Amino acid sequence: MALNKRRKMKKEKKRFLVTHSNPESVVSEQFRTIRTNIHFINGKKKSSIILVTSPGKGEGKSTITANIAVSMAQQKEKVLLIDGAIRSPDIHSTFKMANQVGLTDVLAGKASFEEAVVSSKIGMLDILTGGTNPRNPAELLASQSMVNLLERVKPLYDIILIDSPPLLKLTDSKVMAHICDGVVLVVKKNKTSLDSIFESKRVLEFANTQIIGTVVND
Numbered sequence: 001m002a003l004n005k006r007r008k009m010k011k012e013k014k015r016f017l018v019t020h021s022n023p024e025s026v027v028s029e030q031f032r033t034i035r036t037n038i039h040f041i042n043g044k045k046k047s048s049i050i051l052v053t054s055p056g057k058g059e060g061k062s063t064i065t066a067n068i069a070v071s072m073a074q075q076k077e078k079v080l081l082i083d084g085a086i087r088s089p090d091i092h093s094t095f096k097m098a099n100q101v102g103l104t105d106v107l108a109g110k111a112s113f114e115e116a117v118v119s120s121k122i123g124m125l126d127i128l129t130g131g132t133n134p135r136n137p138a139e140l141l142a143s144q145s146m147v148n149l150l151e152r153v154k155p156l157y158d159i160i161l162i163d164s165p166p167l168l169k170l171t172d173s174k175v176m177a178h179i180c181d182g183v184v185l186v187v188k189k190n191k192t193s194l195d196s197i198f199e200s201k202r203v204l205e206f207a208n209t210q211i212i213g214t215v216v217n218d
């Protein structure tokens with residue numbers, strides 16, 4: 001591997017968990033706003049399930065989800081982060097964890113939630129990684145098992161955050177949006193087009209969910 005590439009990777013890793021290393025940064029402020037909005041939609045309910053998505057690929061969904069999760073865990077919230085991008089999961093690498101068993105294994109009945117969930121050791125942040133690569137990802141996410149899993153774990157946490165694949169490219173995120181309490185829409189500065197933002201808004205309205213916040217990732 002070229003030295004430059006290695007240096008770049010090192011830089012990216014350092015930059016990664018913004019809120020963990022630098023809780024006073026401007027980016028952290030965006031996450032705090034989202035957190036406040038989550039509390040608003042929560043109302044008297046004990047907890048909420050929030051999907052983080054973006055119109056296209058590589059706009060920062062996984063980065064932002066991980067950072068919101070850490071930000072909330074630092075505020076003493078009990079957080080569950082689920083990697084719902086099961087076709088190419090990467091939350092485990094962010095937190096330097098294995099991904100031998102995860103969401104897909106729980107949904108397929110191969111493992112229990114308790115067997116698959118891992119403590120991150122950052123406050124009360126638990127992580128359910130993506131799991132074994134499935135043959136039928138869309139079906140699994142749309143299954144009754146997914147609804148049952150979320151219903152069962154909801155009372156155990158203050159907030160459940162789900163990372164997801166591109167909203168406009170696959171059905172996965174639409175299906176999950178429908179069973180979540182709200183969506184955070186990530187848009188990438190100088191990359192996400194206005195058209196795809198409008199299209200995302202339309203798609204999410206159709207999925208009968210509300211956008212509780214937008215993160216402009218620059």
Ligand SMILES: Nc1ncnc2c1ncn2[C@@H]1O[C@H](COP(=O)(O)OP(=O)(O)OP(=O)(O)O)[C@@H](O)[C@H]1O
Nearest residue numbers: 012056057058059060061062063064085166217218
């Ligand atoms: N604000 C940022 N500054 C610099 N690099 C970033 C930023 N946000 C994301 N990245 C980098 O861009 C790449 C894509 O980010 P990320 O994986 O979070 O996007 P994604 O929307 O989850 O992608 P995918 O659609 O493939 O799941 C990663 O290498 C990540 O480290």
Ligand SMILES: [Mg+2]
Nearest residue numbers: 061062085164
């Ligand atoms: Mg991702």
